[in-house]
Amino acid sequence: MKIAVLVAVLVAAVFAAVLTSNVVTKVVTDQQAAAGGIAPAACDAAIGPTQPGQPAQGGSDASQLDQESRNTVSLIISIGKQRSLAPRAWQVAIQAGMTESRLHNVHYGDRDSLGIFQMRPSMNWGSAAQVTDPNYAINKFYDVLLAVQDWQNMRPGDAAQQVERSGFPDRYHRWEAMAASLVQNLGQIADVVGCGQGVGAALPPSQAAAQAIKFALAEQGKPYVWGATGPDSFDCSGLMLRAYESAGVILPRVSRDQYKAGAMLPVREAQPGDLVFLATDPADPSTIHHVAMYLGGGKIVEAQQTGVPVHVRPFSFDEREVVPQAVRPGV
Known part of the structure; x- marks a missing residue:
């Protein structure tokens, strides 16, 4: 004993x-x-x-x-x-x-x-x-x-x-x-989360973000189709899904779930590659209806809506439906 x-x-x-x-x-x-x-x-x-x-x-x-x-x-x-x-x-x-x-x-x-x-x-x-x-x-x-x-x-x-x-x-x-x-x-598995020594929202833009941006920008001109995830057309979350998939980061399929799939930070602190969200009620994440990728310099790349192809447009953090948190995938 x-x-x-x-x-x-x-x-x-x-x-x-x-x-x-x-x-x-x-x-x-x-x-x-x-x-x-x-x-x-x-x-x-x-x-x-x-x-x-x-x-x-x-x-x-x-x-x-x-x-x-x-x-x-x-x-x-x-x-x-x-x-x-x-x-x-x-x-x-x-x-x-x-x-x-x-x-x-x-x-x-x-x-x-x-x-x-x-x-x-x-x-x-x-x-x-x-x-x-x-x-x-x-x-x-x-x-x-x-x-x-x-x-x-x-x-x-x-x-x-x-x-x-x-x-x-x-x-x-x-x-x-x-x-x-x-x-x-305990399992002696190195870097199990595949993120190195990340520190959440404090991380600067990563190689994954750079690759995701490169992918999204290359899709400009392709049509918006609701529910589409490429390669010939996209909806908003489908574009984000494939962009980060190209960088080895797996995102959920829809925008409301993508809101939960990374480190959150104040939207005004967003860096290139971070995801920004629009919602009917910005204080209620369950009303999120759109996601886009921030490019820095007051611009986003997005698949916006039917009749509007994937494009880059000016973006303001003061837009009425902007959710106050951005999300950094892969962190």
């Missing part, structure tokens, strides 16, 4: 030391290959609605986990490695477990929901004994995740929602930074 206690104390100490360190462990590429042969997905892996992609916040959240939660994280990563799953899968599972149970193997929940992921025996997740067995629950979560089409290219929180089918789909984004920190440090 004393030996077991000592081991637990040592594990906890190592865990805390790793999480509180400012040193990012760099791991060679073959370690990533051993974890699934898939390079880390686009850097929106650590982006959430209120900039939780800042590394310091993720490390801070992770350092506050209790011992049971830490053990669950270690098991999620261990099983993920055993199954040769990509690090993105580990992150999805960590975010889902943290949201559903704070990574605890609980024996209660809404209706008959049980365990780390609040799986329901009545919904064919397994028996009560099975869904409260951490090994079973984690493997079952991975099984369902792998059946989700294109899950690798979703935000981790969106992929978690596809598995959990929650009535509150946005809540899984809350733990993106923490999950990325855990995967990077």
